[in-house]
Amino acid sequence: MYIMNHFSATDSAKIKRRDKTSKLRTLSYNPLKLSSLTIAIAALSGFFVSSSPVQAKFNIPTDSTASPLCISGQPRCAAPFTAKMLMFEEFGTQAMPNESNVATLTSGMPGVADCQSTPVGTALDTFLNEPIHPFPTRKANDILPNAWADKIKKDCGLLPTNLSGVLEGRPGGEQFAHQRWDEFMPQAYFQSAMTGARINGGLRDKYQRHGYSIGEFGPGGLYHLDNNSTKGTEVKIHPNLPAQDPHSVWTFDGTLPPKLLMARYGEAVLFRHYNALPIDVSANNGFGTHTISTHEHNGHDGAENDGYAHAYFYPGQFYDYHWPMILAGHDSINKGATDLRTGAPDGYGGITPVPGDWRETMSTHWFHDHMLDFTAQNVYKGNAAMMNYYSAVDRGREPKDMNEASGNSSVGYGCHYANPNNANLCFPSGSGMDWGNRDYDVNLLVADKAWDNSGQLKFNIFNTDGFLGDRITVNWEYKPYLDVRTRRYRFRILNGSVSRYYKIAIVDESGNKIPYHMIANDGNIMQYAVPFPNAASAEGALPEQGIAERYDIVVDFKNFTGKKLYFVNLLEHENGLGPKRVVPLVDVLSGKYKADGINGDPVVGKFLEFRVKGCGSKGTDACTDLSMNPADYVEGNKGDKQMIPVNRPTTQELQAAVNRTFEFGRSNGTDAKPWAIKTDGGIGLNMDPHRLSAAPTLPDAPDGLGKVEIWHIKLGGGGWSHPVHVHFEEGQILYRGGKTPTPWEKYARKDVYRIGPLADSTSSVDMAIRFREFAGTYMEHCHNTQHEDKTMLLRWDIQHPGETIAVPTPMPEWDGVTYDVSTTLPTYKIGDLKAKAAFVLPK
């Protein structure tokens, strides 16, 4: 597929476009006659279907041609490890204003020039800088008209003249009103617009907690920016690749760096998400749709804020997402908020206690689009941000000195390793601020991409087996480098790809494996740190990391002054169905494995370079490092130190559990082909937003613990891989492939459950999960988003005890949302009785 490498874009451009249809058609099924001319013609359009007599082994990028690293008009080619990695930029939350103070503000989202355009950047920044208005409401604000009503009516013809649409696209009325609104009234908010790529105007500079003045973000620090600003940052995948067109990339604010929400427990957040995408759905460079829905993966939020795939909103509208920032178990455990481990940084060295179960503390999340049928395209296009939760145990603050570590000066800064009565685990972070230091705590968004010969992002919407890019990016940069200090770092690694899994090894320049620890799985801090390399994980690398999975690791660069270290991807794909095999590290490093797209997967290999510097003004001194040493927290450590113990359900609870079975694979009946989910032994079905496949019930008593259910997630065969995601609450894996799970799953809480043919996945997962605090419509799906979009998605609802009328199904239109009545599967309440009878509880 890499036939375009020798052929420059300029040459291709000389070829008349008109000629190509007929020639391409004729020749694509007479492949032996292919000439270089017709290959070039085919490549020019960016997509063609391979029909060669011997099917190319590596269909990467999926059904398309290689993404060129040399683009005509650019000064140089994009080479690996020449781009500086972008650090995430905070959205920055602000205190909610008084309602009366914003009542007089009447400005609306800036308009657009035509149906294909997005708002002018400066005007949008001005608007997003104003205090939030109109003031958020419990029920959707469907009184005011769509901000772009006139344009939509007159120029674009999508609303009749007598209608004006609605300002908030959230489904109206009680069904999608914010649950427990008064109780968890938003204290902080942020607003952003999903819009086309543009130059960063510095909108968020003043909201950065570090203010470009503290720690490594301050002057002289590794991550300091000139002028204390991201202003001028273009949406480029590499400095030597062109800026992305507003129709190619759609992201939060329309800008890079990628965005990060930093939130604290107990501080309810309201996210006003404006849709500033083109009114004309076709203004998308071939992929993505302009209606969106935002899922906070895996927030403990009311269903109206979970980004249901059929609760999407239109250009010119906003949707208020209310994220209460409470812990699971809020209603039943530690109700009086007396446990200091259950708390949040107070900003002054103390801990603000909150109710709930501290063992449900979450850390590394992300939020992304969940639009029905278009999740893969929209997330790939840029609709994804990360979110860090800060808590008493995970404060993002390490001690300045051993006195602080002891907890003698401030209770919130005291480290658990110094005194087990201290809550703060003191993970690598920094000590310049009270919480949320990111000097040594780095978010990494790993994703594969592909672009056309002009450097614009591209995607094949037709190949629904899965989409693979041929270029790997970290934080949107192609194979970047990152400067680090000789000390411990925490990396929050998110797989934000469409269909690609990773298996990441860490090596030095000589190819030696570097020791490190995993501390959190799917954003949840584990009971014990797991050392790598270890005997259970192939090649000493991290376990397979499916789409949407997060692994937090701690790496110590102490002994590597002046050296370079690398993240290396070892997982080979041939197509989007799932990973094929783990390539031996030695073959990757020696060059025996040719990652050229013909003999090997181009995304296997080194992809992130660390350049290690010491501390002090010359960068040669030793660094002070009082962060937690994860080696002290491995299983079997002296004194049995634990990070966050897993709160296991009792045998009684497991015995009483409703069991449900979800098989991801082929459908049955006459339709042997379409991929589907079989629920509780029923027929294989595709997503229908009306259909409840399961409906767990909230606790009978308001302060009940929440009933445990056991969900059996099974692979239906066929050699495909599926990272299955269950929304809302984390599960605990009881068995993987029928056996005791590996330490990194045994001591973890998960929200993505990989099933597949490779060793780290296995063909089944049995897990226990609870439902509490909120009700409504949630989802479960394969997070290979191409599988999700086409078939492997289902709806399940949490219902109140005795509830018989399901939440109706929202039907979003330009003029607002109507509702259809929902339907159910016969087993939606009782689950899989056979599976329950057959299941043997773990000892």
Add this chain to the structure above:
Amino acid sequence: MKRHGVVVYLKSSFIFTVFISAMLILGGSPSWAAPKGSPWNEDYFPNVKLTDQDGKSFRFYDDLIKDKVVAINFIYTHCGDTCPAETASLRQVQRLLGDRVGKDIFFYSISIDPEHDTPKVLKEYADKFRINSGWLFLTGSKEDTTLIRKKLGLYRDGVEANKLSEHSTSFMIGNERTGQWMKRSPFDEPKTLAWLMGYSLSNIKPSRKPNQVNYSEAKQLPNMTKGEDLYRFRCASCHSLGKEDGLGPGLQGVAKVREKAWLRRWIKEPDKLLAEKDPIAIDLYNRYNKILMPNLRLNDADVEALIDYIEANGNPAQ
């Protein structure tokens, strides 16, 4: 300005008293020009020649998909189980969309067995299913139809090349002008498919508001039995529960008319009964346009649940 109602849920919409939302009535079309830059245009889609059941020739891109909302599936007429069920299911969608089919929405069933499926054969097939206008049954050369399948992502090399019965039964719905395409299964709810094609993909403004009722008037969730579930997803596209015939006979009283043992077998393995030349089976086959009753791969428990459901619900009121 906004209403929070619930569109009345008509259980019988799964039969032939169809529910047609006002959304699906064609309003105005947007006035802007066709998009630039979408790669899913004439440069992507082949403009190959296809012939319909009446012998008329079309160019795939120019005549069939350009500027249109379309549903495209792939069939072969002597396919035993899958294709008839698929065709019956799409027929429901077509009915829900009403007279828009043939105006701005088009259905295409393209044969993957062109040697056998001549226009004449396709004509017989379409007649059998009493297909209305706006739905073409097309044939072309093997190479051309394979190319179309590949371009639409409905062909996997090495899997589907040799065996007709292994072909993908998914189909594409799309709007060529906006460049939006979705893969769907013919066993999706017809109502949902009709919404997608009639509103969502059509990119049109509604001509009037749909009828609303309040949420308080919403009916209690039908607590569906396994039998009803199976009936809805596997039977309702051809059979009503009343007397009225669809593609197959109405099922009212069928459990009384037929012997239980025979009925069980007929539901479970109609292909075998026909092969054995069972007289009742042959009679039904002949009476209902020689449309094969598909083998739905049901197990014994499924069959019992279905019969129970039909017995309990097959009455004139339905």
